[in-house]
Amino acid sequence: MTSLTPTVSDKVEILALVETALSWDVDSPALPAVKDALDMARQFTDYGLIVADDLQTQIFSFPADSDLCISAQATLGEASRRLHLKPLAQSAAPRSAAHRAQNLARLVQALNRTISEVGREQARTRPMQAPQRE
Numbered sequence: 001m002t003s004l005t006p007t008v009s010d011k012v013e014i015l016a017l018v019e020t021a022l023s024w025d026v027d028s029p030a031l032p033a034v035k036d037a038l039d040m041a042r043q044f045t046d047y048g049l050i051v052a053d054d055l056q057t058q059i060f061s062f063p064a065d066s067d068l069c070i071s072a073q074a075t076l077g078e079a080s081r082r083l084h085l086k087p088l089a090q091s092a093a094p095r096s097a098a099h100r101a102q103n104l105a106r107l108v109q110a111l112n113r114t115i116s117e118v119g120r121e122q123a124r125t126r127p128m129q130a131p132q133r134e
Helices: 011-023 033-060 067-083 092-123
Strands: none
Touching: 011 033, 011 092, 033 067, 033 092, 067 092
C-alpha cells in the first residue's frame, strides 16, 4: 500500500534549505546549479503543500472574519498560486531556477510563520481544563 502523504524532508532540513536559497545573490554570476535550485524548489513545494493543508484545517476553528483568519487566508491564497505553478524544466536559466527556489523559500517562511501564529492563538483561547481527580 502506498502512502498518500508525499515524502518530504523534515522541518529542520527544509528550514536550512530556505536559509541557503535566500542567501543566493541572483544578480551574481555565481548561481547554484539549475538542478540544485530546482530540487530545492520541489522540496519547498512538497513541504509547502503539507503545511498549507494543515493551516487550512486549523483556521476552521476561528471566525472567518477574524484578523487571524483573514491573514491566514491571504497566505493560503498566495500558497495556492505558487505551489501549483508548473515546475521549471531542467533547461531553465540558472537565474530563473534560483528565483523560483527563493520565492518558494519565502512562501515556506510565510506558511510557517502563519501556522505558528494560529497555534499560539489556539493555545491562548483554549479553555483552561480543570485538573482531573484520581
